[in-house]
Amino acid sequence: MAVPAGTTTAHGVGTAGGNREDLADIIYDISPMDTPTVAMSSKMRASGVFTEWQTDILDAAATNRNIEGDDASNNTFVQTTRVGNYNQISDKVIQVSGTQRAVDSAGRADEYTYQISKRGREIKRDMEFALSRNQASSAGGAGTARSLGSLESWLSTNKTSLGTGTAQTTPGFGSGVVPAPTDSTVQGTFVKAGLDAVIQAVWEQGGTPDTIMVGPFNRTRISGFTGISTLQTDARPVGDVTLMGAIDLYKSNFGTLKVVPNRFQRDRTAFVLDFEFIVLSTLRDMEMTDLAKTGDSDRTQLLVEYTLRMNNEAACGKITDLTTS
Helix, strand or coil, X not given: CCCCCCCCECCCCCECCCCCCCXXXXXXXXXXXXXHHHHHCEEXXXXXXXXXXXXXXCCXXXXXXXXXXXXXXXXXXXXXXXXXXXXXXXXXXXXXXXXXXXXXXXXXXXXXXHHHHHHHHHHHHHHHHHHHCXXXXXXXXXXXXXXXXXXXXXXXXXXXXXXXXXXXXXXXXXXXXXXXCECCCCCECCCHHHHHHHHHHHHHXXXXXXXXXXXXXXXXXXXXXXXXXXXXXXXXXXXXXXXXXXXXXXXXXXXXXXXXXXXXXXXXXXXXXXXXXXXXXXXXXXXXXXXXXXXXXXXXXXXXXXXXXXXXXXXXXXXXXXXXX
């Protein structure tokens, strides 16, 4: 049946001209904000563009017996190793016109302050991305930004590849920089034996790892490891039944580790970490600077300068070249 001619309606032909828009006064944003490396790392101040520290190691335990009355002889000692990482600058610039700040906006009182808050959260995600992936360190130069050596690039002592091609290579710190690892050509399935091997290697070096950090696909692989993934039911209160299908704690032969998913790290790598030895070092904390006003708009720069300190990378490990689907 057709709408009678001349009928004023809310939609279509003959729409009334004065209807108000139905725009919700809430902005819905589900972008993830959990940044485990940023959150779980220790915090420290940096005082230079290149942040340095020293690592050391004891001689291997060995037979140590001496002849009674013998003269003392000097031992040869291994000197400390000096390592470092470059501070990286991350920023966001916000510019909003005067007119936009004057009009009524749905979901926020002022577009300028809303954008500042939003860009600050984005920088935090960018920091997690830089810290947890396979980025090489670089001193930068004219027209080239400095870059920090990230977690995956630092870990060279305790590692295993589950790929079936050439294993991932990690050169480690040398000549003042941390190169990025070279990935395997063929990836392999994440298995319990590979994880246990790296946990044991870390423990044998003297580390006490507390966290397994993985991407989303290999988080599900851990929950499916043979022998530890029996589903359980939990009746609390009576009548409510919960099916337990995930593992939050992994009890290894060398301690219990939390299993932490990370949306920003590479899913093809799993980490075994001792966060006592992982430090987020900042030369400049997140700061907001109003930029020069050159017209009918307001501009602000958000900026942070930071690096990753692996106080001793042998306290951690990684499993590389994992399948991701």
